[in-house]
Amino acid sequence: MKNRLKVLRAERDWSQADLAERLKVSRQSVNAIETGKYDPSLPLAFKIADLFDMAIEEIFKQD
């Protein structure tokens, strides 16, 4: 699954650690999601979407 997490984070000038703290996950989790090594669970995907005030499909797209 592709995602726009890195772009959205960069637009807000957040580091991976900043985003991780906001999502209450580890920095490694943010890195793994951004690099496509890990697809988040539905609850975490909703949390990410809520944080950026966007719909899930605006952030995550099928390959």
Place this chain on the structure above:
Amino acid sequence: MNDKKDQAGQPPKSEIPPSLKRYLWRIAIFMTAYMAILLGGLSLKNSANPPEGLFAYALAIATALPICGVFWTVFRLLVEMEDEYQRFLVAKQIMIATAVTLCAATLWQYLNVYDLMTEGPEWLGVIWLVMFGLAGGIVRWRP
């Protein structure tokens, strides 16, 4: 955007997650108990009057129980971990350790069937724990 303002009211984030702290405490307790029981048991076994009968059974089981506690600790970590990605990595670690241990046991079993090896890896628990440790590096290197 101001990070400090956004995080106002949130508790300061701990460096070590609570689940990992509990894991480390439990491992320390079980390993200390294991060392104490093992050293005590071995000194009794090597004494002039080694334990026999029910007492020997009790001593053997008492030595194994803290190691069972270590396995319980690892599985509790999997249940209690707050971070889903870290939990995913620990699940993969457990799968690798279990697969290698079962392969070793199966291999030994058939070597035994063909009378090629009469003594095999008896310390399967130890193999599992060593593999669990090694798999930790593997899954973080190639998740």
